[in-house]
Structure formats: structure tokens, C-alpha cells
Amino acid sequence: AAEEVPDATAAEVRRAVLAGHKLRIRYAAADQTPRWRTVDPIGLVTVRDQGYLLATRSGADRTYRLSRVLAAEALPEPAQRADRVDLDRAWRDRGTRFRTGGDQVAVLVRVDPARREELVTTALAVHTEEAEAGGRLRLEVTFQDARHAEWALWQLATDAEALAPQWLRTALRDRAATIATRYEASP
Template sequence: MRADRLVSLVLLLRQRGRLSAATLARELEVSTRTVLRDIEALSAAGVPVYAERGRHGGFALLPGFQTELTGLNHDEALALLVAGSRRGAQAFGLGSALASAMLKVVDALPESQRDTAAGAVGRLLIDPETDLLSRRLTADEVPDGIVAEVRRAVFAGHKVRIHYAAVGQAPRWRTVDPIGLVTVREQGYLLATRSGADRTYRLSRIVAAEELDEPAQRPDRVDLDRAWQERSTRFRAGGDPVTVLVRVNPARREDLVGTALAVHAEEAGADGWLRLEVSFQDARHAEWALWQLAMNAEALAPPWLRTALRDRATAIAARYEASSPS
């Protein structure tokens, strides 16, 4: 750990110039006393770090000092920097490791390419915190110690014991065989098996975790993308599926299809709108999906869905017909 921190300290000074002990401590997530000890260790090892006194003083490297990180071309480094802008590393407890890696990536570039790469990355934004409607994406909060324990078990191929709080239930201990980790829209999941059966656990609901010495019972190779797709399909099919006939504005077709389990039939209507026969997970899912489309869709069948949407709209209209609250 200290060796990694010393490398990160050198790279920070190379890329940013003179920095105070307080700034270095904040960047490296250590105390200023630790930074001062690290500076002494670097000096003893022959790294030309010097201190400047005064109000605007700090630590810096002698001009021209080079580290030995090479081997990446411009496009390779850019690809890593773009990947590093994604927030999945946070979900897996790798935020500080990612920051250290990005310093090394930038330092690996020839000096003539650093500014170009940094400027290119500044023109690419991956998964912003809000969408065009200003809806904020909420990330799961998972303690680093818990996710690190789970991550170690996944990589080592060991069983892991988790204290898991399922929805509406008190936490209880489970011993599982970890398959892999998945992050979807800021939410992290552990894919595992328990007594041979597939299980999916949300990381934010793991209260405690303990890696065991016992080897996990799992295949040597796994197609994690396929495994996730299969579990997603089973999850969506877990309710009481309903089939709905819908009339929809062509401009909102993708919004409708994106929420449905399947599209069974589709044809263009004489009025220019589309008629689709689609299935949803259950009645509640169908009502929610059609309500989101407001005046851009109409449920034609079954009758109970038309009634449910009419009653909801009537209740909303009645509320707003009343006088404003004082």
C-alpha cells in the first residue's frame, strides 16, 4: 500500500507541480504527517523532491525528473481515461485505486500528448448524474470494507458469508458461492449460487461480509453478461404476466417497448398511430407503463386496464378541480 502511495505522490507532483502537504494529504487520503514521512522516504531513495517555504510554498520535483512508466500510445491511454470516467469503480469499492491508475495512465504519455489526451477526455461525458429531464441517478452506498471482502472472495474463488437484508426481512447470514459482480445504473449486485441455485444479491443490502477459506463451487469460466441477461429475464417473468393491446404515438414507440416484456404483434393504424400487442410483468407494471406515456398512448384492451387508467386520471382531475389549499 505504501509503495502505491509513494508512486501516486510522485505522479501528483509531476503532473500538478508544487503542492502543499495539506493538498497531498487530501488527494492521497492520509494525514499530513504521513505525507511528510513519505517525502522523507522519497528523498532518501534519491527522488529529487524539495520543499519551498512561505505562504505559497509546498513540495515539488526538480525540473526534468522522469518516471519509468511507458508503453501506452495515445489512443490506448484515451480509452482507459474514458473508461475511468465511469462510476462503476465506486460501486465496487475501487474509487481510490482508479484515481491512482489514472495518474499512472496520464504519466505514461509523452509530454507532447498529455494536453491533447486531457482535452479529448474533457469532450466526452459518460453516464452523467442526471438525464435530460434532470432526474438524478441515485447510487448505492456500500461501505468499502464490505465490498472489498466480497470482491476478494470473487477474485480468489472462495465462498463468502454475507449478512443480507432481503426486502421486508431482517438480516440473516448466508454462505454463497460468488460468480461475479455487476453494476447497473449505479447499483451493484453480487451474482452467486447457494446450494446450487442461482442467487442475485444487491450489494447495498449486505450488512456484513466475510471471505472464507473454502473454495467456491463454481465453473472455471463464466459469461457474466449472459448470466445477467438470463437472471434479468427470470426476474421480469416472476409476476403474473398480462397481455395488452395498445394504441401508441410512433414517436413514443420505443418508450413503450422499452418497458414491456415482449412485443407479440404490431401494425400501423389508419390514423398514423401504431397498434401493438405487448406483455407486461403484471397488472401493476402495465398500468404504470401506460400512465407514463400520458396522452401518447391508449390502452385498448383489456377493459380492466382502461378502467384503472380512467379512475386514476379522474382522481387526479378531481384533486386539481378543488380550490387551492391556503
């Protein structure tokens, strides 16, 4: 499902991008306390119904998920950015850099063929693939790291099953048990 971005926040981000002005955002990065950042916006991209702000901060490339921008303010100063930007290429380059760093994880997974494309699009690489009796597919794929592997398989719900490594099976089981326990009790 598409993530929600408040209209006022989205409008302010768009305004800064189109005007070529610096942007001040209150950003809630994963597992961190939200804080203010001043960035030089480059452009906006949408991938699988998720919006992202491509920007630089102190000259370094940054990518911000729009749903995590809690507030935004276009500033009067001009942004430090190239006059012309190929957003498709910028997105691909950032994705490549993201996927080639970190502690990559190989995962053996059983998946419903209807969700295969979603799995392989999220994974860094597919090493093996074979059909199983019963119509499911067995794939060996690589993910960026443990967190990426858990997130990707969680998104597929019951249409995928991690077969190995065991720590991933345990993490997914524990996550499901926590949610099931939360919803057992009446509010």
C-alpha cells in the same frame, strides 16, 4: 438514479468474487426481514447503474441487488463455482428465466417517445405500437407480473400512463396519492 452501496460492503463483495471465496451477506430482500446468507459468488454485473451479485446458494442460481446487501464478509473457504464464467451469458440466462415465470400481465400504455426505449427494455414483450395524435405512443406490452408492471410504469412518472387494466391505474393512483399526502404536511 444509481443506488448507493456502501464502499466497505462493495469492497468486501468484490474481494470475495475476485479471490473465489464464499461470501456471507446480510441481505434485505424486498418485503422481507434482512437475514444472513452464505453464497458462492460468481461475478458482478452492472445494468442501468444498478449493481448485481450473481451467485449460487446451495447449488441454486441466485441474483442479489448490491444496494440490498447491508453487510458482507468474505470467508476463507473456496467458493463452489466454475473456473471460467461468461457473465454476459449468465445475466441473459437469468433474465430470461425471470421473465418467463410468474403471472404475466398485459398492459396498454401511453408513453412519451423519449421514454419508449426505457419502457420496452423493461417489458417482456411489445405486442402493438402506434403513434397517437399529440405525439405520444400507444403500446401494448407484457410484464412479468403485477408488481413488475407497477414498478416499471412508476419509474416513468408522468411520461407514461397506464390505460388498462384498471387495477394497475388504481394502484398507480393510490401510490401517487399516498406520496402526495405524505408531503402535504410539514415535518
